Amino acid sequence: MGIESQACLWLDQSPAARSWPPLTQSASCDVAVIGGGYTGLWTAYYLKRMAPELDVAVLEAETCGYGASGRNGGWLIGGLANQNVHLLSLDGERRERARRRLFGIVDEVAAVLAREGVECDFAHGGVLYAAARYPEQEAMGRNWLRELRRAGHGEADFRWLDREEARAQLGARDVRGGVFSPHCAVVQPARLAQGLARAAARLGVRIHEHSPVRRLAPGVAGLDGCDLSADVIVPALEGAAGQFSRLGRCLLPVQSLLLATEPLSAAQWDEIGLGRRQAFGDLSRMVTYGQRSADGRLVFGARGGYRLGGRAQWDFDPNGAEFAWRERLLRRLFPALGATAAPYRWGGTLGVARAFTPYALFDRRAGIAMAGGYGGEGVGAANLMGRTLAELILERDGDLASMPWVMPEGRLERVRRWAPEPVPWLGYHLVRSAYGLEEKLCADGSAPAWARRGAGKLAAALEALLA
Ligand SMILES: Cc1cc2nc3c(=O)[nH]c(=O)nc-3n(C[C@H](O)[C@H](O)[C@H](O)COP(=O)(O)OP(=O)(O)OC[C@H]3O[C@@H](n4cnc5c(N)ncnc54)[C@H](O)[C@@H]3O)c2cc1C
Structure with a gap:
């Protein structure tokens, strides 16, 4: 007999202990975060911790943790995907500081969980x-x-x-x-997202669930029947970012x-x-x-x-x-x-950045701060990026703003975009087929060594080509 329903263990285990009212009337704030996943919630949390006077709002289309943040495998990695690219670009002392920041993610999250009582x-x-x-x-x-x-x-x-x-x-x-x-x-992902939402709300972040943003214009997030105006907008949508043309093709x-x-x-x-x-x-x-x-x-x-x-x-x-x-x-x-x-x-759904290298940026002229492209390693990374975005937006002197994952030009149009369709679709399917072939030949002990090696090389070459 088949499985009758598709259920996410984490969301099933943690029906939201509380919900947040939708935004129904036009309003304004200093920073509007779009998306109540880890990126949005960590950014809002650190902004309020660092600048309690700031008016920060989070707009979430469904409920906090509905996206990848409530459904992932729960690996909270102290690092970023493809981080070696960043580290190899730095010399001795700077590389060491970056390494400490990356590995320090796990302890930083543990400290916040303890301080905020997040189970x-x-x-x-x-x-x-x-x-x-x-x-x-x-x-x-x-x-x-x-x-x-x-x-x-x-x-x-x-x-x-x-x-x-x-x-x-x-x-x-x-x-x-x-x-x-x-x-x-490791964590129970949905509980982390919900706990973060509660911690941010306790600091004074205004959270609005069931508040899908339909339009994104400079300084304005447009909802059904109302707008939220803000000095800075933080689209924190990862796998769902493609719905807005301004962000289209930044992430796969x-x-x-x-x-x-x-x-x-x-x-x-x-x-x-x-x-x-x-x-x-x-x-x-x-x-x-x-x-x-x-x-x-x-x-x-x-x-x-x-x-x-x-x-x-x-x-x-x-x-x-x-x-x-x-x-x-x-x-x-x-x-x-x-x-x-x-x-x-x-x-x-998750988001992959071009060259498989996650980034953060604050484009002051466009009033947009964003981070992502974690490539399936976003649980810990979103904490680091939330802190990084908070420092960038507040122009604080911490060393995060000078880390190599921050795009130095701070310009939205400089983000490397993926090619238009059907190139990504074709490319991704080719790469996946090559992985499948490698997997099949290697797992089947009878395939000759040259074929197994060849399949591995083909998979790696296609992946590099796609990036
Ligand atoms: C199945 C799976 C397993 C994974 N496993 C791991 C893992 O083990 N370890 C790891 O490090 N990473 C893992 N990842 C990746 C990680 O979960 C993500 O990188 C991370 O959660 C991204 O967080 P986010 O806040 O940027 O995006 P999301 O969590 O996707 O949040 C985006 C939010 O935006 C909301 N939204 C969408 N459209 C709108 C709109 N128009 N208006 C308002 N809100 C909107 C969505 O409802 C969603 O809540 C996994 C991802 C998946 C999908």
Whole structure:
């Protein structure tokens, strides 16, 4: 029998404890944030902490955490996607400061959660990228580790675990080693978003849910029947940014999908491990990610597709091929699952920046501050970007404004855009097919070594071409 409903475990577990009234009359404020996900909420939170006199409003189309922020895999990474590009552009002292800012994300979030009393099942257990399933993953992991070393990361930040060490952490099939980093925590994503909304509101941020913005003009966010005017507008929409032509093609909206099992027994967890609730994934290019939830479930996902025209997607067929493929992979990795069901299936849309490099910018002339393009690593990144945007908007002297993820020109029109359709659609599907081929050949032990290597090179080359 098929799964009857598509339900997001996190949103299911945390029906909003309170809601916020829609905006129904025209108003004005100093800073209008569009989008009640992590980027918008962290930005609003830090703006009010740093400048309590500032009038800050958040407009959310649905409810806070409805987007990627309430649905993700819950890896809270101390870092940014593709951060080596930034780090390699800096010399000694500046690189060290940037590294501290990146790795410091986890402690900063932990401090805010404690200060604000946000309960979101936070556990700082690190992350294991396991070389599993096929031997090529070991080479991928070792190559990646070499790149990390070049960017200045030492053993304390990322280290290779041999087979026994890795298996002691993760009892998955065919684990032959892996890269471990302490710079990652896991959270219950929707609770984090809701807790942040409450913390921001306590500081005096005005939150309006069920308030979709329909038009974006300089200094004005237009809603149905009313407008919100502001000196600065912060579109914090990530995967949904493409609905506004001014922001169109800044980010490539792509999908990611997850499933979650029923709670596992103590015996199953003895076999699987993850005793510190460390995040885990394998080192394939399918970008798999998982966590042991606080109530003892395995939550597991992998990168998804791209829709023609860059449309966001929040509803998925629970019995579709996308979930069937993930479930097969999950069960192959974890024989200990046996007949345990995986009744939760959901997904969402995230944003990828050109060159896979997230950025923040404040365009004073246009009155727009924005950040994003986290490429599936936005839970921790949004905290750093929220702080960065607050410093930029308030012109504070912290060192965030001079970090390499801030676009120095501060001009919206300088953001590198993705090519018009159908180039992204074709490109993304080509890249995905190459990943699929690599995965198929590598997972099928009988394919000759040259074919497996060739498929890997093709996938990497196409990805570089798309960026
Ligand atoms: C399935 C999935 C798994 C992921 N797993 C991880 C992970 O494990 N670790 C990690 O670091 N990152 C992960 N990510 C990425 C991460 O979740 C996102 O990068 C991050 O949540 C982006 O936050 P945001 O606030 O920028 O965007 P969002 O959370 O998407 O927020 C945008 C908000 O804008 C609202 N909105 C849309 N249109 C309008 C409008 N017209 N007017 C007003 N409001 C509007 C939406 O309802 C939404 O609430 C994952 C993403 C997905 C989809």
